[in-house]
Amino acid sequence: MFAELIEAIAKILFIFGVNMGFFAPILGWVERKQSAVMQDRIGANRADILGFTLIGLLHPLTDTIKILTKEDFIPAGANKLFHTLAPFISLTPALITFAVIPFGGQYEIFGHRVNLVIADLDVGILFIFAFASLATYGSVLAGWSSNNNWSFLGGLRAAAQMLSYEVAMGLSIIGIIMVYGSLKLTEIGAMQVDLFKWGIFLQPVGFILFLTCAIAENKRVPFDIPEAETEIVAGYFTEYSSMKFIMFWMAEFLEVVTISGIVTTLFLGAWHLPFVSGEKLLSLFGFAGPNLSIVLLMLTNIATFFAKVIFFIWLQMTIRWTLPRFRYDQIMKLGWKIILPLALINIFITGLVMLLK
Amino acid sequence: MSYELNYTVGSIPLDKLKPKKVRKNIELTLWERLYIPEIARGMIVTTRHFIVNMVGFIFPPEGKKRKIFTVYYPEEKLTIHVAYRGRPVLVQREDGKEKCIACGLCERICPAFAISIIGGERQRGNDMERYPVSYTLDMSRCVYCGLCEEVCPYEAIVMSNEYEGLAEYDRENMIYPKEKLLVPVAKLQKRIEYVRKIYGKSNYDLRNMI
Numbered sequence: 001m002f003a004e005l006i007e008a009i010a011k012i013l014f015i016f017g018v019n020m021g022f023f024a025p026i027l028g029w030v031e032r033k034q035s036a037v038m039q040d041r042i043g044a045n046r047a048d049i050l051g052f053t054l055i056g057l058l059h060p061l062t063d064t065i066k067i068l069t070k071e072d073f074i075p076a077g078a079n080k081l082f083h084t085l086a087p088f089i090s091l092t093p094a095l096i097t098f099a100v101i102p103f104g105g106q107y108e109i110f111g112h113r114v115n116l117v118i119a120d121l122d123v124g125i126l127f128i129f130a131f132a133s134l135a136t137y138g139s140v141l142a143g144w145s146s147n148n149n150w151s152f153l154g155g156l157r158a159a160a161q162m163l164s165y166e167v168a169m170g171l172s173i174i175g176i177i178m179v180y181g182s183l184k185l186t187e188i189g190a191m192q193v194d195l196f197k198w199g200i201f202l203q204p205v206g207f208i209l210f211l212t213c214a215i216a217e218n219k220r221v222p223f224d225i226p227e228a229e230t231e232i233v234a235g236y237f238t239e240y241s242s243m244k245f246i247m248f249w250m251a252e253f254l255e256v257v258t259i260s261g262i263v264t265t266l267f268l269g270a271w272h273l274p275f276v277s278g279e280k281l282l283s284l285f286g287f288a289g290p291n292l293s294i295v296l297l298m299l300t301n302i303a304t305f306f307a308k309v310i311f312f313i314w315l316q317m318t319i320r321w322t323l324p325r326f327r328y329d330q331i332m333k334l335g336w337k338i339i340l341p342l343a344l345i346n347i348f349i350t351g352l353v354m355l356l357k
Numbered sequence: 358m359s360y361e362l363n364y365t366v367g368s369i370p371l372d373k374l375k376p377k378k379v380r381k382n383i384e385l386t387l388w389e390r391l392y393i394p395e396i397a398r399g400m401i402v403t404t405r406h407f408i409v410n411m412v413g414f415i416f417p418p419e420g421k422k423r424k425i426f427t428v429y430y431p432e433e434k435l436t437i438h439v440a441y442r443g444r445p446v447l448v449q450r451e452d453g454k455e456k457c458i459a460c461g462l463c464e465r466i467c468p469a470f471a472i473s474i475i476g477g478e479r480q481r482g483n484d485m486e487r488y489p490v491s492y493t494l495d496m497s498r499c500v501y502c503g504l505c506e507e508v509c510p511y512e513a514i515v516m517s518n519e520y521e522g523l524a525e526y527d528r529e530n531m532i533y534p535k536e537k538l539l540v541p542v543a544k545l546q547k548r549i550e551y552v553r554k555i556y557g558k559s560n561y562d563l564r565n566m567i
Contacts, residue, residue, distance in 0.1 A: 034407065
């Protein structure tokens with residue numbers, strides 16, 4: 001009982017630390033620096049401590065200090081309660097959804113069973129979808145409660161876009177659920193031991209559809225009409241400043257991480273290394289004794305999982321800095337007329353293949 | 358009518374250059390309408406830039422600090438070409454007096470009315486010469502057009518290559534008196550020669566005029 005409590009707390013602290021302490025600040029730096037290098041620029045590198053700039057890594061720190069000392073402004077005529085509530089509604093789902101993503105499998109260490117997931121729910125994917133949908137309320141509330149035309153337009157666009165893509169995203173994932181026959185993310189992850197059983201080989205169309213929908217759901221370029229800087233200032237968070245402003249950004253970055261986690265778990269073999277099975281690794285680590293070798297295997301798998309996550313973060317960042325923004329009607333057309341039918345066809349073909357096999 | 362061209366573009370002879378195809382038909386092909394391959398193509402372009410620039414950071418090309426052309430301004434500075442128009446300055450003769458004869462042409466041509474001159478006379482050897490008793494240049498109005506330099510018959514005002522330290526918190530400080538404008542002629546020789554070339558002043562016999 002006591003050991004389980006410690007295990008749970010350790011896992012929560014680990015995921016929380018990785019997300020809030022590593023990914024959230026680093027992604028801001030990555031976005032600046034990667035976009036700069038891709039566009040033949042240098043990027044932010046001026047913040048320094050005693051002359052050491054650390055290639056701009058101190059900028060998240062200085063940004064934090066700046067943001068914390070800014071005035072928290074609420075515009076006249078805004079609904080104070082909802083205006084304050086909105087960033088929290090945006091941030092919470094982004095933090096919570098990582099709870100059901102397994103990041104390393106199950107192990108027996110010193111006679112204690114360790115399952116590397118915070119909450120091993122039977123309906124893991126449904127949980128993610130349920131909470132990801134809640135994030136819509138954050139954007140809509142922020143847009144509506146700011147008492148600003150731009151914010152209001154952004155909120156309207158966010159509502160329309162996110163509701164549309166929610167449907168397509170739900171359907172795009174059905175194929176993978178049919179193939180693996182489970183909603184439990186740990187089981188789906190455990191089934192992808194062999195390289196050719198990875199979701200990306202079994203469901204290539206589903207992979208592309210899900211990634212597209214997930215980026216649209218996250219409101220990043222090319223689907224960033226809710227915040228479209230060139231059209232409506234900053235969209236639904238135009239009227240936000242100080243910590244609340246940064247909470248929207250943190251939510252966006254954490255959603256990038258979460259999407260990468262989900263895609264890794266569902267389509268890219270979760271924590272499994274390609275071509276190298278767990279037994280082979282275990283025999284490789286045999287020099288460390290029975291228990292420590294399992295610990296080493298666990299660490300390898302965790303590292304593999306996060307390497308895949310980082311790869312997908314890189315992919316999303318590249319997409320974000322490569323593609324131009326879709327127009328509103330193009331987004332709606334893509335969502336309803338292309339992705340939704342494709343997802344349905346994908347489900348149909350998956351069912352047919354499974355039936356004939 | 359046809360005529361022969363036999364120059365080269367870069368190192369490629371002209372007859373070997375392929376003409377660029379212009380797509381008249383802007384309808385998307387099926388391959389392009391699939392969108393995914395085109396996204397991949399775009400991402401390959403950006404990723405290539407990323408990789409090339411990263412390699413350029415780690416292994417900079419010969420004689421340069423990095424592959425990217427950005428200049429870290431306060432630490433690194435561009436070399437200013439002689440054609441650059443910095444703040445206008447009055448040319449100071451070797452004997453420490455100003456070359457200007459207060460003819461007022463620059464005052465007249467200045468599109469921003471930045472120059473105001475009060476002329477006077479003084480002894481020089483056995484002769485009298487005109488000189489500006491006060492020559493005021495309002496740097497808050499100056500547009501750096503270089504017309505004063507072009508119109509000056511005595512090469513007494515030229516554009517220098519100074520572009521720093523011109524911003525002020527107080528407008529009073531931006532009104533430059535004569536003392537602040539004078540720069541020894543030795544420092545401005547390059548620009549004076551350049552001005553002679555571009556404005557066709559090289560046929561003036563200037564040494565006799567002064």
